[in-house]
Structure formats: C-alpha cells, structure tokens
Amino acid sequence: MKAKAKLNLINSAWGVSFLSAVMAIAIGLLFGLVILLVSNASEALSGFAAIIQGGFADGAKGIGDVLYNATPIIMTGLSVGFAFKTGLFNIGSSGQFTMGAFAAVYVGIKWTFLSGSSHWIVALLAACIAGALWGLLPGILKAVANVHEVISSIMMNYIGMYFVNMLIVSNIHDKIKNQSLPVLKSAIIPKAGLDKIFGSQNINIGILIAVLMVVIIYFLINKTTFGYELKACGYSKDASKYAGINARRNIILSMVIAGALSGLGGGLLYLAGSGKYLQVVDILAPQGFNGISVALLGMSNPIGILFAGLFIAHITVGGVNLQLYSFAPEVIDIIIAAIIYCGAFALLFKNIIFKFSKKKVKEDESI
C-alpha cells in the first residue's frame, strides 16, 4: 500500500491527464506527418516544422494571432468542460455561441444610445444572456422531463443557426455582402495596447477576459459549495440524491452557465474588430465543436482547457504557414482534424494509463 502513495507523474491524477493529452497530440501530429508525406514527401518535413512552429514562426504577430484564435475556443471549451463536470454533455455549444454572437452584434449595431465606454461591456453581457438562454432550455428539459441534453441541445444548435439567420436578415442585414452590418466603434472590445505589443490588428483584451473566466470557473468548480454539488451530481447522481443535493436545480444552473460561457465566446469573437461578420449561411458555428475537442484535450480542467485552446490555436496559425510549402490548404484542415480527433481519444488514453498504473493496486484489492 505504501508504494501507491509515491507521487510520481503516472500516479497523480494531474500527471495522468497531462500524459494522455500529450499522447493524443503526439499521435495526431504523427498522423499529420503521414498525410504530408503522402501528399508531397519532399516538402513534408519543412511543412511539418511549420505546423510545430505554429505562431512562433511570425514573431510577436504570430503569437498575437494565436491568442486571438484561442479566445473563442477557450470559451466554448470551458463551456463544454464545465457541463462535463456536472455529468452533462453540452453539445449545444455551437448554438449558444451563435446566439451570443448575434446578441453582441445586435447590441453593437442597434443600441446606439450606449455610445460610451460601457457599450462593449453591455454587448458582451447580452452575449452571455443569449447563450445562457440557449443553455437554459435543454437544462430545463433535462431536469424536469429527463430529455437527454445531447438531443435537445443538438436541436437547439439548428434552431439557433436558422433563428440567427432570420434575425440578421430582418434586423441588421448588409444585403450586398449577405452578412451582418459592422458594429459601432464603441462596441468593439478595447485593445489596450495589445495590438501595438504584438503588432497584430486582431488581438484585444478578449483573451484576458477568457483567462479571467478560466480562473473564475476553476475557482467555482474547485473551491465553492456550488462546485462541490455540481461535481457530486456529475460523478454520481444517486449519491448526490442521497446527500440531499437538489440535482434539478444544479442541472439547470450548469447548463445556463455553460451556455453563458459559449455565448460570451461568440461575443468575444465578433466584437474583436478583426473584420469578422456574421454570415447568413446554413453552417453550424465550428467553434462550438472545437470546444468539445478542447474540453476533451484539456480533460475538462479549466487550466487544461486554457492550454488546450492555446495549442489548437497555435497549430491553426501554423497551418496557415503550411501553405508556403505548396501544400493544398485542405491538408491543413485534415491535420487539425486528426489532432482534434485524437483529442477525443484523450479520455481513452487516460483510461489506459490509469488502468496500467492502477492494475497492481486493483489486483491487491480483488483478493
């Protein structure tokens, strides 16, 4: 029994999570290398180097782009990861993200009376509320009628997508470009000099807001009675019922908070002032699904999600540079998909490492 107490990388829960994430990334990258070799063997290694280098290839600007790209997927990752902790699979992050994005853009365009410094803050709050609302409905359905949240939130994704298309066309439509109108200057998230530091027009304090959210969610999950209840519900519904924890209330609250986080992610992306507009297209926002990968890769741990989000953004930027080596741009998406795909296996790797390290202990107790 004493041997088990040794705290090395394999035996600590943190170490296992970290190792399995690294395994997922390594296998994903290896798969990417194989694809590069198949498509163009002579340039494969330099192309692969570009991916690994990612944002670092472009100096400060590259890093700025990484941070900008990471912001929305950290938020959706947090959203999915937070719901996971309560035992809920929030696959509706995409719809919540879209709703949040629309609410932010709408407030940014229409609420002209708010042209002071508070405009962007109000717009972001609107994004939170819209996302929260989109999480609330599946939450209520789950808590009251036991409708599985995967089904209801997938439906909410489509409802959100078409609903937002409809609202853009009827309210804030730029008919020539078939997209949303530009938001007011006052609604754009301040850059606070970050653009000068990184020499990138895209970066703003959104990344700091995302980091703040990571800290808040980490605190909420690990330090509060609310987090204690949420995790208890997630780990064991029966035991939390036995303990007198109000599971229904927690399911609803958990989905509301998850929705708000995704919604905020949408707001942060579309108020970045980076020339991104809401398009009237029938495509679910990919950030929501990337959030699932980020959450899996980060093992639903807020800190892990922060780094997973940064990593995915890092290789995304690296992917852009890959075009220099005459690879078809589609190759980039395949590689990113492969890594994200392996991110989904992170849990599997975790179990394998866990089983491997616990095997001895298990056997001790099975006698």
Added chain:
Amino acid sequence: MDYVIEMNNITKRFGDFKAVDDVTLKVERGEIHALLGENGAGKSTLMSVLFGLYTPEAGEIIIDKKKVKINNPNDANDLGIGMVHQHFKLVHNFTVLESIVLGKEDTINGFLKMDEARKKVEKLSDRYKLKIDSDAYISDITVGMQQRVEILKMLYRDNDILIFDEPTAVLTQQEIEELMKIMRELTEEGKSIIFITHKLNEIKEAADRCTVLRKGKYIGTVDVKTTSKEQMSEMMVGRKVSFIIEKSDVKNLSPVLEVKNMTITNKFTKKSVVKNVSFDVKKGEILCIAGIDGNGQSELVQGITGLMAINSGHIFLNGKDITKKSIRHKCIEGIAHIPEDRQRYGLVLDYSLKENAVLQTYYQQRFQKNGIIKFDAVRDYAKKLISQYDIRSSQGEDSIVRGMSGGNQQKLIVAREIDRNPEIVIAVQPTRGLDVGAIEYIHHQLLSQREDGKAVLLVSFDLDEVMNVSDRILVMFEGEIVGDLNPKSTTVQELGLYMSGSKRSDSYESKSKA
C-alpha cells in the same frame, strides 16, 4: 489418501503483495471440503488459480493424480471443475431447461435437440433429488430453485469437482438445510465439493474437513467433527472473537420513528412493493427488519429516507410529520442512513475521503463561508473521523474512495452517519461482504448508538445478525409485515418460516390495523 485435487505450495503474487503465499489445499474424493477465511484471506484468489483465471508463480496442481496446467476456465471445465457463483449467472427470460443447456447445446443440422437434453436433465434431477420445473422461467422461480439450476448446470457438464462460492448468502434457513442435504447427496454419488464460506455454523453442519486461510497464508486443515467453532474462528481471525453480543435491556420506550400505513407501488408494474406497513422504532432500541432479499425492505427504507416516493402513508420523526420533507430536511432532522448499495448511494466514488466525509454537511457554517468551502476545516474533520473510527486508506484523507477497500468504505459511511449525531440510524445490510473484524466493529457502533438512547432500524438478510443484534424483529414478506418477534423467544427455524411466507402472526396483523 485418494485426493481428487492437490494444490501444493501455491503462491500467487501481485507485485510485491503475496495474495496467496505457499498454500496447500488437498481435497479427498467424495468429501465436502470447506475453505474458510475472512475477506482478503486469499480464498477467491486460490479458487481463481484452480479455475485458470490466474497463473500461480509457484506450486503445482494435481488433479486425479495427474499434474496439470490450467490456463483458462475452459481447461478447468475439461478437467471436470465447475463452480456455482455467489451471484447466479442465469438468463432471466430463459426456461430452466434452456438455462441448463445454454453453452452446451447439441444440435442436428443447426436445430436444437432439446428432447435429449430434457431426458438428461430429468435423469440428473431425479438422481440427485434436485427438484426443478424444467419449463418454468428463471424469473419466476425461487432463489433456491435457481441455485439448483446452477448445480444442475455443473452436473449436465459432467463436472466432478464442484466449487460453491458462499452459496447460502441468499437462502432462507429452510433452503440452506435443503442445500446441505443436496451437497451430501452429491458427495455420496462420488462428487467432491469445495465449499467457500465464512459461516462457521454451516461448516460445522455440512463439511468433512476445513482448510483455513488467513492473510494469504495457509493456517491449517482440520477435521470439522473434532474442532470447535471457537477454534476455527480463532484460526481464521488470529484472535478470540466473541459471538455473543452483550447488551442491556431496552429502557426507554418513547418512539423515535413511526411509520403509518405506508404503501409504495412500482411505477411500471403497478404492483405494490410495500403494502400498508406500520411500525415504530423506540429510543434505545434496535429494530430489525428480517426477510429474504426483494420482499420490499429496500423500498421501505428508501420510502422513509426519501430516495423513493411513497404512494400513501405517513412518517413521523419524534412526533413530527416528515412524510413530505426533502432528503436534506430529513437529514437535518436526524435521520442517518447507511444505504444498502454503499457504492451507488453512500459515496461519491471519485471524490476523496475528505470530500465524502462532508457529503451531507458541506453547506454548514463550519465547512463553508459565503459559499466557499473551508478545505482546512474539511480536512481536519476527515482526520478526526479517520482516527476516531479507524478508517484505513493509503493516502489518508486525500485517498480517492474508489480505491479503498469495501470494509473501509463502509467504515467511512458509518463514521460519517454516526458522527452527525442522528436521532435514528437506518442501516441496510451494513455488514454485507465485510470480514469478521469489520462486522464486529459495525455491530459495536450500532450497539453504542443504542446505548446512547438512539434508535436503530436495521435491515438484514443475515439471520445470525438478526438474532444477535436486534431487540425486536419484524419479518417482511411480499411487501407486508408478517411477524413481530422477540429474538430471545424465537428460533432461526421459526424466523425462516415467517420469511418464506409459510407462517404469519395474527397478533401483529391485528395490531397494525388498530
């Protein structure tokens, strides 16, 4: 000697840990050989070695005087070794005949030859006096008959060496006696039986010889007839164990918990699982609800604690109606619950010991401030429970509960529930699957609650426990209370009659209606 199995100097290691350490087991042809030991003594590991599930590091296995290597359960089966597991492995919507044949069906061109199978099964059933109804569905027959089906499965496969893994745990006294008779019939027909148990009464009654293991080591093989129960238990535990629990008479008679006309109906089948049950538990009393598993005891307790909704009736705690109160409220009012399924209800397995220690109290002022958990206070509290209730784990209060042994998981629950200083402790099967030391400990804790003037409601299927611990026994059968007995003036046999529904006390019936 004519040994049918010789397991010589078997050692099985898991890492540095020797689960079985130089153990020798020799079974004579035609004997019932008991294998006695506490949980963790190595009984199951030894049997797993015999069954081919583990490969031993050292030692040899000789079957019918031939040295063999058993690599997997199929090898064991080919050598004629069969096992009746503690939890039967039967298909519920199969008939008895289908269940017996399953896995060893004879066919012509892909069609089953059931007629021949039926003849063979009936012949075996006659020969060994194993009464079964070939065409009944498994779900409809009694546990006792299910066990006979399991035995017939082994006989159908022509097994000569039969391993019974704690076969009596699920049976009534009458069924146990019948099983003992069957086992003796089997040995008279030349079968050899290994009988795993930790119940000394049964060994005394059925077995010829007994091998005792303790902490993976071979302690000895004794002749059952010439060895007393006390001697065997000392061999098993390594110290003297008292079987008689000393306790004073019930003093205070004011009721703590009153249940009036409680009825619970199954949502899907619309069948009443608890029928108009009324009783009370008094201060300083251990009231035991006896009965065979599945006669409504679990539902009754879940109805009281609030885990299950009740259809009608009332629950009073110290005179206050708490029928409609939440689980949290009942908890605060002083109901402590040691649940039947400790891993499903009693613990959040992925939480650490300290987090589980405050499962119902985390929201109290002493453990939180403005919604932020005071982890130092939680840690100190867990440390206190660990030292006070002797909970053992590898990493103290930081151990993840999933990795703790069953006995220590249960100790943690008992500690947490009792330390809340409740008015009544409701314990369901609190000693199931635990070893003698842990059982003694938990009984001691329940008795000290009683001495403190608290009430205890104990649900148990273990008749020894029922007879030893309780002040009063209620017997449940098919959702009703059919008897109110005094353990001092009743016998295990009589209790068995009540539990199987063959006897009913009229006096209790009239009392419950009044």
